[in-house]
Amino acid sequence: MPSSRSLSHDLGISRNTVVSAYDQLLAEGWLSARQGSGTWVAEGRAFDSVVDALTETGRHNDLIYDMSPGTPDLSGFPRAAWMAAAKRAITDAPDTRLGYGDPRGTLELRLALAEYLGRTRGVVASEDRVVICSGAVQGLFLSLRTLAEFGIDTVAVESACFDISRQQIDRADMDLVPLSVDHDGVRVDQLIRSRAQVVLLTPAHQFPWGVPLSAERRGQVIRWAQATGGMIIEDDYDGEFRYDRRPIGALQGLAPDHVIYQGSASKALAPGIRIGWMVLPEPMVKAITALRQTIDLHTGVFEQLALAEFIRAGAYDRHIRKARLRYRNRRDQLAAMLDEHAPHVGISGIAAGLHALLTLPGDLTIERDTLARARDVGLSLAGLSRFRCEPKDSDQGGLVVGYGATPNHSFPAALNLLRRILPARVAGA
């Protein structure tokens, strides 16, 4: 079992509460404590039995297992390395840096990201095209409003995509054109026939289906942009986490003047840090910077300098290598569980990222029932239909299962709950 200290961190409760819970479980014989070597699940009390005990009585003390997509394992946040970087930022930043700063972000962070994104994602970036923002959500907000000021009123999106992106397009009073996605990624032919001047894509790992955009389609969409003056917004939300050997670089590297590249530290480090970045076509830099200044000037300086130092010191690379191994292992466990217990449930999009798409044997009714069972047992999950644009182009049921969010020690229990709430094989299917 995890130490009481780390479990109290994971769950956000006081350590005393954890200690008394452990005492109770020790007293009931579920756990055994060995002097100096921590707390262990008692012999003959396999972890599954504990989960059985919990789930038989429904939600236990409102404990929620989080398998929603989009959040990394926060228990793996590299606190010591981040602390060292933050300390250096707070100690060494020249006084002038504590004043009103460059709305594009600090030079240190723009330089660090230009190097990092070039090396790891194939992004063509000089620091004067990099603009720091407060998370990818703000990046998209700034991009959409700036494009609206340029007279753009229609944005194409993948027919299932992040719901917050759709809300932002809506808030910006722009029309939305949904494009189908197949096994080669988004259908660029539909884009070409549409009246959209901008397309928002997740080329490395389509959200939520998980397919990468094929080489042919990449060529098509770049040619569309070049021929029409169209703009591609590339949301590279989890590009760092790729598990097969085939590297999928950023689309931006193929046509830097036609792509607004967006990324953030939310998946690689933690969403709470609220740092994102954009790599922009040159004409966009000035307009986006001007808008940023009227909204909130710039992102907090200490956080920016800490991240720059964290990248410079190699801690970002080290953390991502470590996290990648952890997530890959979880993905394998998820796939093995489905293979063994639910071969009638399809799984896709598992070559990268922090989530998999599970296709259910049936329609939206099955999806709704499955989500209701998940709620009953305290498992937080997202249904595929939440991410589909209206009108929905299919009523195939699905689950978007995030294997990032759960802390290591409770991942087996979360997986077990998932197994239990999946629908049974349909008779005759």
Added chain:
Amino acid sequence: MPSSRSLSHDLGISRNTVVSAYDQLLAEGWLSARQGSGTWVAEGRAFDSVVDALTETGRHNDLIYDMSPGTPDLSGFPRAAWMAAAKRAITDAPDTRLGYGDPRGTLELRLALAEYLGRTRGVVASEDRVVICSGAVQGLFLSLRTLAEFGIDTVAVESACFDISRQQIDRADMDLVPLSVDHDGVRVDQLIRSRAQVVLLTPAHQFPWGVPLSAERRGQVIRWAQATGGMIIEDDYDGEFRYDRRPIGALQGLAPDHVIYQGSASKALAPGIRIGWMVLPEPMVKAITALRQTIDLHTGVFEQLALAEFIRAGAYDRHIRKARLRYRNRRDQLAAMLDEHAPHVGISGIAAGLHALLTLPGDLTIERDTLARARDVGLSLAGLSRFRCEPKDSDQGGLVVGYGATPNHSFPAALNLLRRILPARVAGA
């Protein structure tokens, strides 16, 4: 002289550069070094003579003395105390806090601010009315956009005010009604006769004139809001720094349901931190929070938790007490210099804040010429006309002199430069 380490911090240059500059000044006899007790201005070489030497040759190596309003002394930023608070935040934050968080801000910071603002500014605040934002600029952005969604299209402002506030009203496509300011503060009778539904005020210390809003006018504007359903946006940008014995509390305390109260850590700590706060009428909380979520979700969590800890530990109060003494002393030096060398230049607004308004003996031509001389000697200053609404209601020349920004060790030199660029007494005046 300051240590080479602190001077390199202040100026944002490397310590080697400072050390070689000191060596040069030692070699030329301007400075003398005493083993173990630092570097001193050489006997017989008064600081004024050094300034004379610099200013006789105009700008020296592009060295800029900053007397622009709105920035605190960044060399006084309490690094050690902030470091301790940041360390505690990074070490102790439960993992769950590193994820996507409450768009209103962390509970810790909202609680700390509700207590602090109640105690020091008379703000009536419970934590569920406090919303954290990324600086006061974002607060105003969120307020204006939300009010626009409620159908409000006209905002009254003081006829001279922060230029960025005017830009934001403009960006929000709202009409602007300027209101005159006299020795009792803003002319509420003009507001009552206008068609404005919202008024943006700086009641504690009008920017840039520096007068507080009188008790009678406070009553008038509150009655206007209550009778018409109007809304007051109270920008309490430097309310902590009051030098006379008369406390001027926030307007918000008189009518919490009619005032959007806004403040930030930019003047008390440093603008680079980018943390501000709003205390809102209950119906505004939900709408502003919803808008915040589509813009950028929330402010960085570590900074929020660090500031909460900084306030909780009493470091915020201690820092403000210390800074208040420092600024009061500078204000006294500024007033004494004017009294002695430029009695024909008026000074006002000095009971509070980080700036004074200097009225020049003449019109905008005099102001323009004075600013040109300031630029020539490397003194950064703002002219009053920059803050006036169009059409300008007066052509009285003025300077808005910030005595906060300059580090302690160069304040005498900055003051000396200011003395030199002030216009001479007009013949016959």
